[in-house]
Amino acid sequence: MDRLTQLRNQYLELTNQVLPRLATSRKFPIRYNHCFQQIILDNLLGRCWYEVLERKRIPAYQQLTEEQLEQAIAIAQSMITEPDSYVQQLNQNSLNWRK
Numbered sequence: 001m002d003r004l005t006q007l008r009n010q011y012l013e014l015t016n017q018v019l020p021r022l023a024t025s026r027k028f029p030i031r032y033n034h035c036f037q038q039i040i041l042d043n044l045l046g047r048c049w050y051e052v053l054e055r056k057r058i059p060a061y062q063q064l065t066e067e068q069l070e071q072a073i074a075i076a077q078s079m080i081t082e083p084d085s086y087v088q089q090l091n092q093n094s095l096n097w098r099k
Helices: 003-025 033-045 066-081 084-098
Strands: none
Touching: 003 033, 003 066, 033 066, 033 084, 066 084
């Protein structure tokens, strides 16, 4: 398995399984995998993700470079290790960009 595939799988495991499971026991303002993915991508790109990536061609995470995937994974891991207020801030950033 190549590096890009490994990173994509890790990103999907974090956003589809790990974070949604954690959301039930912590005070996250979000619960669903697509919400975690949206917030991570928005904060990675510093704006609404679909202002940078295409919406319909292929899934957004498949459009990311290795470096961007590494950064997205780092954000996801920080959501696990940081206090709940970190997730709340990322969510607020996303909401602000989406107005």
